[in-house]
Amino acid sequence: ENSSYNTSLVGGKVLLRQINDRVLIVQMLVMVFLCINLLLISMFFKNESFYTTTRYILFAVNLLSDSFLLVVSDILLILVFFNLTFQVWLCVIICFVLIVYTTVTPVTLTAMTLERYVAVCMPLRHGEICSTRNTINCILIIHALSSVPSIFIFSAIFGSASVHFYQHYNVCSVEIFILFRWSAIYQLQFLIMCIILVFCYVKIMKVAKAASGEDKQSSRKGLRTVALHGFQLLLCLIQLWCPFIEAALFQISFNLFNNVRYLNFLLFYLAPRCLSPLIYGLRDEVFFQALKYYASFGIKLYMTLE
Secondary structure: OHHHHHHHHHHHHHHHHHHHHHHHHHHHHHHHHHHHHHHHHHHHHHOOOOOOOHHHHHHHHHHHHHHHHHHHHHHHHHHHHOOOEEEHHHHHHHHHHHHHHHHHHHHHHHHHHHHHHHHHHOHHHHHHHOOHHHHHHHHHHHHHHHHHHHHHHHHHHHHHOOHHHHHOEEEOOHHHHOOOOOOHHHHHHHHHHHHHHHHHHHHHHHHHHHOOHHHHHHHHHHHHHHHHHHHHHHHHHHHHHHHHHHHHHHHHOHHHHHHHHHHHHHHHHHHHHHHHHHHHHHOOHHHHHHHHHHHHHHHHHHHHHO
C-alpha cells in the first residue's frame, strides 16, 4: 500500500511539473505574439497611409481580434489547468464572446482575400470599392456575421437548459456546452469562406498568367498572400473540431485530454494567429520599411541619449 501511495505521489508531482512547464511555455509564446501584435498595431496608428488603406485596416482588425482571443483563451487555459471554477452563467458570457472572436479571424481573412482579388483583378475599381467608408461598413458586417454562430449555439442552450444549470460552479471550457448541438450554420459559414477563397485564388492565378513585368510580379505576390490566407483558414477550420475531439478524449482519459488540449492550443490557436504578422508585417514591403524605420529610430535615439 505504501509503495502504491508513493508511486501515485511521485506520478502526481511529475504531472504537476509537466502542467507547470506547459503553462510557462504557453505564457512565453503568448507574450511574444502579443508584443509583436502590439508593435504592429502601434505602427498602424502612427502612419496615416495605414489607417486610410483597406488592406491595413483589415490587418489591424485581425491583429486586435487575435490579441483579444489570445488573452481570453490563455486565461481560460490557465483556469482549466489549475481546476479553478466559477458559475456557469459567467462562463456562458465568456464563451459567447470567445466564439464570436474565434469566427472574426477567418471572416476577416476572407475579407482580406476579397480585397486582394479586387486589387489584382479590378485595379481600376479598387479605390472606389475599397474606400475607407466601405471598409468601416465591412468591419461591421464581419462582426455581425461572426455573431451568427454564437447566437444560434447559445439560443439552443437557453432553450434547453434549466435556471439551475447557470448557478452551478464548473471549470469554464467550451466542452461543457458540447452536449448541445452546434448549429450547422457554423459549418456552412466556413464552406462559403472556402469557396470564396478558391474563387479568388483561381481568378488571381489567371491574371498572373496573363500579366507581364511588374503586373505579373504583383499578381504572383497576391497569389501567395491568398494561399497563406487559405492555410490560415484551414487551421481555423480544424480548430472548430477541437472541442468535439477533446470532449470525446475527456471520457477516455484526463491525461490524454490534457495533452491533446495543449497541442490543439499551440497548433490551432497560436499558429494561425502568428501567421498574420508574418504575412503583412514582414512580407508587405511598405509595412516592413515602416518597421525598420521605427526600429532604427529607436537605436538612433538610444545612441543620442548615450
